[in-house]
Amino acid sequence: MNIPERPTLDGIEAHWAAQWDDDGIYRFDRSAVRDDVFAIDTPPPTVSGSLHMGHIFSYTQTDAIARYQRMAGRKVFYPMGWDDNGLPTERRVQNYFGVRCDPSQPFIDGFEPPFRGDPPKDHHAIPVSRQNFLDLCEQLIAIDEQVFEALMRRMGWSVDWSLLYSTIDERSRRISQRAFLRDVARGTAYSQEAPTLWDVDFQTAVAQAELEDRERPAAYHTIAFHRTDGTGDVLIETTRPELLAACVALVAHPDDPRYQTLFGRTVRTPLYGVSVPIVAHELAQPDKGTGIAMICTFGDTTDVTWWRELQLPMRAIVGRNGRILTEAPNGVDSAGPYAAIAGQTVKQAQRVVVEQLGASGELTGDPKPIQHPVKFYEKGDRPLEIVTSRQWYIRNGGRDTNLRTELVGRGAEITWHPGHMHHRYDNWVEGLNGDWLVSRQRFFGVPIPVWYPLDTNGDPVYDTPLLPTEADLPVDPSADVPAGYTAGQRHQPGGFIGDQDVFDTWATSSLTPQIASRWLEAEGDMFGQVFPMDMRPQAHDIIRTWLFATTVRAHHEHGQAPWHHAALSGWILDPDRKKMSKSKGNVVTPMDLIETYGTDAVRYWSLSARLGTDTAFSEDQMKVGRKFANKLLNVSKFVLSFGDSGGQPTDGQAIVGDGLDHSAISAVDRSMLGKLDSVIEEATAAFAAFDYARALERTEAFFWWFCDDYVEFVKGRAYDTETAGAASARVALRSALDSLQRLLAPFLPFATEEARSWWQDGSVHVSPWPIPVGFADDGLLDAPLQVLSLVRRAKTEAKVSQKAVVDTLVITASDAEIAAITSAQTDLTNAGSITQISFTSGAPLACEIVLAAGE
RNA sequence: GGGCGUAUGGCUCAGUUGGUUAGAGCGCAUCCAUGACACGGAUGAGGUCGGGGGUUCGAUUCCCUCUACGCCCACCA
Numbered sequence: 001m002n003i004p005e006r007p008t009l010d011g012i013e014a015h016w017a018a019q020w021d022d023d024g025i026y027r028f029d030r031s032a033v034r035d036d037v038f039a040i041d042t043p044p045p046t047v048s049g050s051l052h053m054g055h056i057f058s059y060t061q062t063d064a065i066a067r068y069q070r071m072a073g074r075k076v077f078y079p080m081g082w083d084d085n086g087l088p089t090e091r092r093v094q095n096y097f098g099v100r101c102d103p104s105q106p107f108i109d110g111f112e113p114p115f116r117g118d119p120p121k122d123h124h125a126i127p128v129s130r131q132n133f134l135d136l137c138e139q140l141i142a143i144d145e146q147v148f149e150a151l152m153r154r155m156g157w158s159v160d161w162s163l164l165y166s167t168i169d170e171r172s173r174r175i176s177q178r179a180f181l182r183d184v185a186r187g188t189a190y191s192q193e194a195p196t197l198w199d200v201d202f203q204t205a206v207a208q209a210e211l212e213d214r215e216r217p218a219a220y221h222t223i224a225f226h227r228t229d230g231t232g233d234v235l236i237e238t239t240r241p242e243l244l245a246a247c248v249a250l251v252a253h254p255d256d257p258r259y260q261t262l263f264g265r266t267v268r269t270p271l272y273g274v275s276v277p278i279v280a281h282e283l284a285q286p287d288k289g290t291g292i293a294m295i296c297t298f299g300d301t302t303d304v305t306w307w308r309e310l311q312l313p314m315r316a317i318v319g320r321n322g323r324i325l326t327e328a329p330n331g332v333d334s335a336g337p338y339a340a341i342a343g344q345t346v347k348q349a350q351r352v353v354v355e356q357l358g359a360s361g362e363l364t365g366d367p368k369p370i371q372h373p374v375k376f377y378e379k380g381d382r383p384l385e386i387v388t389s390r391q392w393y394i395r396n397g398g399r400d401t402n403l404r405t406e407l408v409g410r411g412a413e414i415t416w417h418p419g420h421m422h423h424r425y426d427n428w429v430e431g432l433n434g435d436w437l438v439s440r441q442r443f444f445g446v447p448i449p450v451w452y453p454l455d456t457n458g459d460p461v462y463d464t465p466l467l468p469t470e471a472d473l474p475v476d477p478s479a480d481v482p483a484g485y486t487a488g489q490r491h492q493p494g495g496f497i498g499d500q501d502v503f504d505t506w507a508t509s510s511l512t513p514q515i516a517s518r519w520l521e522a523e524g525d526m527f528g529q530v531f532p533m534d535m536r537p538q539a540h541d542i543i544r545t546w547l548f549a550t551t552v553r554a555h556h557e558h559g560q561a562p563w564h565h566a567a568l569s570g571w572i573l574d575p576d577r578k579k580m581s582k583s584k585g586n587v588v589t590p591m592d593l594i595e596t597y598g599t600d601a602v603r604y605w606s607l608s609a610r611l612g613t614d615t616a617f618s619e620d621q622m623k624v625g626r627k628f629a630n631k632l633l634n635v636s637k638f639v640l641s642f643g644d645s646g647g648q649p650t651d652g653q654a655i656v657g658d659g660l661d662h663s664a665i666s667a668v669d670r671s672m673l674g675k676l677d678s679v680i681e682e683a684t685a686a687f688a689a690f691d692y693a694r695a696l697e698r699t700e701a702f703f704w705w706f707c708d709d710y711v712e713f714v715k716g717r718a719y720d721t722e723t724a725g726a727a728s729a730r731v732a733l734r735s736a737l738d739s740l741q742r743l744l745a746p747f748l749p750f751a752t753e754e755a756r757s758w759w760q761d762g763s764v765h766v767s768p769w770p771i772p773v774g775f776a777d778d779g780l781l782d783a784p785l786q787v788l789s790l791v792r793r794a795k796t797e798a799k800v801s802q803k804a805v806v807d808t809l810v811i812t813a814s815d816a817e818i819a820a821i822t823s824a825q826t827d828l829t830n831a832g833s834i835t836q837i838s839f840t841s842g843a844p845l846a847c848e849i850v851l852a853a854g855e
Numbered sequence: 856g857g858g859c860g861u862a863u864g865g866c867u868c869a870g871u872u873g874g875u876u877a878g879a880g881c882g883c884a885u886c887c888a889u890g891a892c893a894c895g896g897a898u899g900a901g902g903u904c905g906g907g908g909g910u911u912c913g914a915u916u917c918c919c920u921c922u923a924c925g926c927c928c929a930c931c932a
Contacts, residue, residue, distance in 0.1 A: 007892085213931075220932085238932055251932090283930055293932035302930045373931050423859055427928055540926085571926095608868080608880095612860090614925075618867065620881055623894085630894050638891030697869070701879075708896080715891090789898090796886055796898040803889045833889095 044081030086505030102127035200322025237289030398432035445502030510549035601625035669732035716830030
């Protein structure tokens with residue numbers, strides 16, 4: 001036994017983290033069978049910056065559950081990953097090095113970027129080749145990932161670092177492509193040319209799940225369409241007059257009496273004079289504007305619906321770069337008014353068209369400014385446009401009621417923590433309106449493993465893609481050649497082309513259970529040991545993306561939900577209850593907090609918050625956690641200082657296992673141990689239900705009671721080896737300490753390990769979770785401690801030391817209480833420095849206290 | 856427009872099938888520097904459980920309604 005003179009929390013993190021690593025105590029047991037495994041589908045953090053308090057918060061919550069499960073005997077599968085492919089990384093690379101990817105640039109060997117961190121504001125990103133750009137991505141993520149790992153290790157998260165993966169590494173590319181090929185083979189993935197939401201800055205298609213609405217100013221413009229029979233004008237209102245050239249019809253509600261006579265007739269568009277039909281559709285809203293709207297290809301997603309369902313012609317005018325196409329669409333004269341908008345941005349074009357309409361007299365009144373929601377890519381800066389392009393999709397129920405029902409069923413297989421998060425899943429699935437668009441016109445991602453044959457004219461034949469075999473994965477269709485072709489046939493008539501696109505990052509991260517477990521890999525496949533996983537921890541704002549996408553993939557490939565439990569963490573709020581944001585400038589970094597309060601203190605704050613509950617950032621809570629950890633060291637030192645004359649308990653069954661009969665333990669000590677048994681039961685039940693916060697609350701409450709009441713109560717007896725009950729007190733103290741250290745290990749892994757190391761071999765984190773010893777929680781101590789409390793109050797009111805002697809104490813109590821007090825009388829007189837006690841039968845419990853003179 | 860959640864002493868939160876004086880910590884006040892701990896200990900003040908209505912012998916807890924805040928979803932001309 002080696003107890004320091006002055007226990008301290010300082011410096012214990014680095015020491016124990018290194019020790020755990022050396023001992024490999026968090027290694028997954030690869031021989032474990034599924035029933036013994038507890039598998040966690042860890043969220044791979046996005047590597048595009050730094051870890052923030054939200055990560056600390058939620059990952060620590062998962063870690064506590066992992067630690068409990070490990071101690072409870074499960075073989076914990078707890079991987080870590082980096083989500084390092086995708087747009088966030090590309091954007092960070094652009095901002096960090098001052099470059100942008102331009103595939104038309106030649107590769108430069110040994111390329112040096114103009115900056116490494118913080119290019120000046122006026123720097124114009126220089127174009128670099130695709131390969132140079134990808135190299136820079138790899139460089140930067142390697143740097144970022146080192147920083148991430150260092151912080152995670154400092155946090156004491158009990159992940160198995162040998163399971164580390166990255167979503168861009170070779171294994172992930174192979175697994176992602178393998179899963180996709182299987183989707184293609186079974187028809188759950190397909191490509192299609194269709195109108196697609198398009199970000200004009202990133203120049204890529206985006207998926208429904210990545211949209212967000214933002215309130216933007218706009219204006220209603222009232223525009224006159226001319227009836228082709230010459231009987232007058234039809235007025236419509238629009239916020240997008242620049243799309244007039246893209247107009248293919250006017251639409252009103254079929255029941256709208258104002259337009260009954262117009263259905264089936266035609267009007268001519270202003271400026272361009274194109275003849276378009278007036279059609280009826282129930283999505284038209286009579287109360288909006290004039291009740292009749294123009295349908296353009298495409299102004300919004302409703303236009304797409306109308307265009308498709310009413311089988312209208314295509315008259316696209318917005319290009320992929322967000323500018324008006326130089327060539328006018330079918331039916332519009334390129335030389336007319338259109339020439340003035342060709343090549344302009346959408347915004348510029350609007351100004352021009354409004355001027356033109358004003359001049360032609362076809363604009364009625366002044367534009368009426370409004371605020372309205374506009375769809376944005378969640379990471380984008382300009383409103384989305386809709387352009388037609390060929391994309392890959394994975395079926396997600398958005399176009400198939402049966403599939404949707406099945407996916408709702410998968411959601412119901414999962415136990416949600418907290419339960420109400422399930423609504424968000426159902427809500428999302430039931431609101432889907434299209435399949436999942438997985439292709440992106442970007443660079444740093446998993447390539448779509450597909451080539452297309454070129455016909456004799458050199459045009460791609462998209463219906464018969466050329467696919468690699470699984471054995472050849474991963475492939476890069478831009479560099480690799482499909483079977484049966486030679487490299488020289490690329491881009492040649494009769495030859496082939498590679499698909500230029502990459503998967504959206506969610507298309508790969510939706511496979512984290514497969515990636516982490518090395519599904520179907522030649523080396524180290526653990527899939528069968530861990531799938532379906534036990535737990536998916538994640539934030540609630542990505543239910544519609546990550547959680548749902550993972551469920552879709554598991555449904556298609558494995559026919560089941562990917563996990564048994566989904567644990568949804570809340571958000572960190574600023575003290576003023578707003579969502580914590582980096583832009584506020586007052587955000588403290590996790591490392592600062594760890595250094596100020598210690599890891600266990602930061603963990604304590606994280607673990608005080610329940611799943612799904614948004615929580616205020618609170619340094620006060622961390623201070624409490626610091627005190628808690630410190631107290632654990634001190635009480636451990638104190639209890640252990642008594643020596644082990646009563647026999648040293650070594651595990652949860654210490655007292656009996658030590659050869660000491662229950663009857664050798666005094667009634668007072670048995671009562672404390674009974675109370676502890678109840679706490680163990682409650683904490684265990686709470687942990688089993690993923691409610692670590694409740695387990696902490698119960699354990700902590702008992703811990704402080706133990707320190708302030710029980711220890712104070714019995715320490716006089718424990719000191720004095722001449723006392724008959726000394727051995728009992730010592731064994732009880734040690735036994736309780738043993739259980740407490742283990743109960744607290746998931747919360748305070750460093751302090752518990754430190755205190756544990758003074759008297760036990762082996763890590764507390766691989767010791768068994770305590771189980772009840774079998775004593776009754778009889779409340780025997782309630783009455784004696786109540787008396788002690790009254791004595792303390794009397795001393796406080798008399799403004800004397802707690803050490804002051806009580807000459808006589810007359811207790812009025814019920815017979816049962818008197819019996820309890822009598823059984824604890826030795827400890828009571830010790831703890832209260834009481835000379836003489838007498839009893840009167842009665843109720844309620846009361847005391848008459850006479851302090852010794854001169855005190 | 857639809858859905859979900861939250862409203863408990865100055866602050867952060869518990870409150871487990873409705874049941875005797877609604878709990879804890881922080882903060883605050885007063886006191887004690889007792890031989891584990893001053894990153895300590897003792898004691899205390901402080902709440903008509905968001906408003907209104909209902910069910911019940913009895914509601915913070917169940918039902919209805921209103922209000923405030925937050926989030927998710929929606930076809931946004």
